[in-house]
Amino acid sequence: MKRKYKSKKFDSVKNMPELHHKLPDQDFELEKSEVLNFLKNDEGTMQWLFDTMNSSGLIVYNPETKKWHGKDYGL
Structure with a gap:
């Protein structure tokens, strides 16, 4: 079954020209x-x-440094 994207943020991707x-x-x-x-x-x-990376927890925000990093950074 074809997946339909209702979000307009993918409109340009749906119209991507032929590329290698x-x-x-x-x-x-x-x-x-x-x-x-x-x-x-x-x-x-x-x-x-x-x-997607944020909601899956793969990247996290550090409010002290005001920067993002990978969830395992510094382990």
Whole structure:
């Protein structure tokens, strides 16, 4: 079953043009992925990623330093 996203924050992703994840005739490198470059520059995608990491407890806010860190940082 197709999952439907009602949030408008994914509208630009739904309209992403054809892009390479692995460039033709080259070894795969994340830094060269056109798809990942598109996604990392999409505000809605980045907000969703942050919200997901935060709500799952993978990142936490330290009110003393006013900074975020991974849940296992400093263990």
